[in-house]
Amino acid sequence: MVPKGFTALPLPIAQLSLAAVLKCGQSFRWVAYPLVASEEIKAEQPTEAPTHEYRFALKDRVICLRQDSNSLFYRAVFPKDVADACKDPKVAKKKEEETLDWLNDYFQLDVDLISLYTEWAERDVVFRENVKDRFAGIRMLRQDPWENVISFICSSNNHIGRITKMVQSLCTSFSPPICTEPSPEDGEDPSSPQVYHAFPSPKQLAADDVASKLRELGFGYRAEYVQRTAEMLCEEHEDPQAYLLGLRKLSTEDARAELLKLCGVGPKVADCVLLMSMDKKMVVPVDTHVHQIALKYYGLRGTPSGKGGKVPMTPKIYEAVGSKLVETWGDYAGWAHSVLFTADLRSFASYGLPTPTGTPVKQSLPPTPVPPTPSESDSDYFGTSPTKKRKTRASGSPSKLKRVKTE
Template structure:
């Protein structure tokens, strides 16, 4: 249960951190007579009580072994556009996320927007995940196990819940993962000796996973930080600043994905996926800012517009 809460803390707006002797700066024996090792565990901490220093020491997956400062200098030194981009947003960290949760979340991302993706992942948890706790009247659930997602009845349920064709991909991928064994996904991690190319190709053998989704999983869950997911946002940035000869292309085909990612990987180096994440965040924020500046049309204006169009149609008859 402790591990479940620790993994799921991000969903409930709380922070979990491991209590250790060094963090608490306590003696080897507490006032209760128990050693610090005996009372070490996980503490649920409200956001407003969060101490960043304690959190960073708590073993959460912030990839603290990577020096962003040095890499930012390197990227900016080889790419003038990156320097301009970074100045707009600042630091971005690539978290090391749970591979199972990440895989199915990205299957939900196919032809989808962030709001709907979040809603789908939340539905998966509420409908099929294990109950964790209730906070301020709101129930929270863990991400469902692969065994649960492989149920044949699950596809129809998800289709009724608005998952569309993604429902089939979720069930089929879950069934294939079960047949491959629980260690198959873990075997694709860089720390376990897998190459980026092998991990990527292996992921693409699963239903619903193409080049972009495979790269997302490699980057965010398997430790292959050279992986560069190329979606429409990164493609637009690439056409404007790195690969202008592709600007007439309307869609990101597997061939174009490979060309763009290879170019950026050569430019940014072994941690190219991290540099891509910074560029992506700037692009997303820029797009959101432009959208928010558009004046919303009131209901009255919409009705007036409809009446005008109808009137014009009638007059032409």
């Protein structure tokens, strides 16, 4: 059953799982609304009805997505002037094509994820035994490089919940509203319209007073990094966003060198941007968490040590970890790394496990971002994790990746 107002795109969840991809720390602006299925839908689709609607604001529209096991459902919401123009069938058709083109590009739907999972499972016993079936549908997004750069500058020494809050505050504080749209009619109160903002442009974040405003919003030292990066790009390039898009055409080494010129961009942030928005599929962003995965599961030499039981990240360790994982997974190593990283997140501890009724657990985003307390944050992929010791896992609770003897 296609939800009212949506268009169906045949796409099995093994090719794209919205609940996983939009929660694993790639993008921080998707908002999810829980859906309460009507009795009619429950009767016709007792286990297949979409459970959430996901929304994302572009410059000229809001993308709305739902999903069942076999289809992706999409529609776009436009500002009033564009919506009025869409009364012309030709305009409506063009806008529909634009939305579909964006979906294909953003989710990189030309890449056969099922084939990649099969390849990784053949190359890697850890992937085959722990990840392949349980964590299906996790693919790499192809994001706007400008948004990606600023988002990951905010990621320094941070966790997913707080990064989400910071990125969304950038939008609401520095970018005008695009449009309003009620929450899904079968979800929250439809009488309370939601306001959507696009990501601010470099010019909007380059103003002199931006850093002080960001400090007031809780960005800390990252406030200067954000403002200075925007200012640098505006001073040096007539069209900063076109310049960043142009880096996709450069070699990995040359694109990395350009990114490292930006304020607040170090090797790991640069590699996140290369992987997530610049088509460098083999790049593996490395931090202490990814280093621990390589030590535990992939035979990388070394013993965890140092403060908090972690080895300081040196250029030598960074290169060794990345090389080992590329050797293990091949040309799409960065994509495989994202799946393994997601599988090891505490928030995914029960993902894909059967419930008492035998139905796999369906993961979801909260309706509004709520940053976790420091002791609840997921790993240290985005920087230094809290030093507070984790509580011992309760007996019988879901485990993370199991140690498997490598071949």
